[in-house]
Amino acid sequence: MATDAPPPEGNTEKSPAQPTTEAFLAEQASAEFGELRRSHRSFAFPLTIAFVLWYLLYVLLSNYAGGFMGTKVFSDINVAFVFGLAQFATTFLIAWFYSRHANAKLDPKAEAIKNRMEADA
Numbered sequence: 723m724a725t726d727a728p729p730p731e732g733n734t735e736k737s738p739a740q741p742t743t744e745a746f747l748a749e750q751a752s753a754e755f756g757e758l759r760r761s762h763r764s765f766a767f768p769l770t771i772a773f774v775l776w777y778l779l780y781v782l783l784s785n786y787a788g789g790f791m792g793t794k795v796f797s798d799i800n801v802a803f804v805f806g807l808a809q810f811a812t813t814f815l816i817a818w819f820y821s822r823h824a825n826a827k828l829d830p831k832a833e834a835i836k837n838r839m840e841a842d843a
Contacts, residue, residue, distance in 0.1 A: 765820070
């Protein structure tokens with residue numbers, strides 16, 4: 723909900739200058755921004771596709787391969803339970819991999835673009 727109230731008293735901190743629409747469009751067309759997008763997509767898209775296929779395999783096996791999924795691995799632990807736990811492990815592993823990738827490759831490029839746009843504004 724937007725209001726017309728002035729900012730609170732005592733707030734002397736200035737907000738950074740905002741780039742213009744033209745600056746955003748120019749940055750979007752730049753080679754550096756294109757490289758940032760490629761770097762993100764080349765990591766995120768294949769990993770997303772792989773995880774969705776892995777998940778669908780689990781669902782399909784659960785529906786159509788009940789005998790296999792019901793095979794006991796250890797005591798009352800069966801293949802379906804192991805695959806289910808592997809789904810959680812895979813999710814956290816992908817999040818960890820993405821975090822490392824973002825810290826190493828995406829964040830420095832994004833920070834450079836941000837700093838340049840703020841300096842130009």
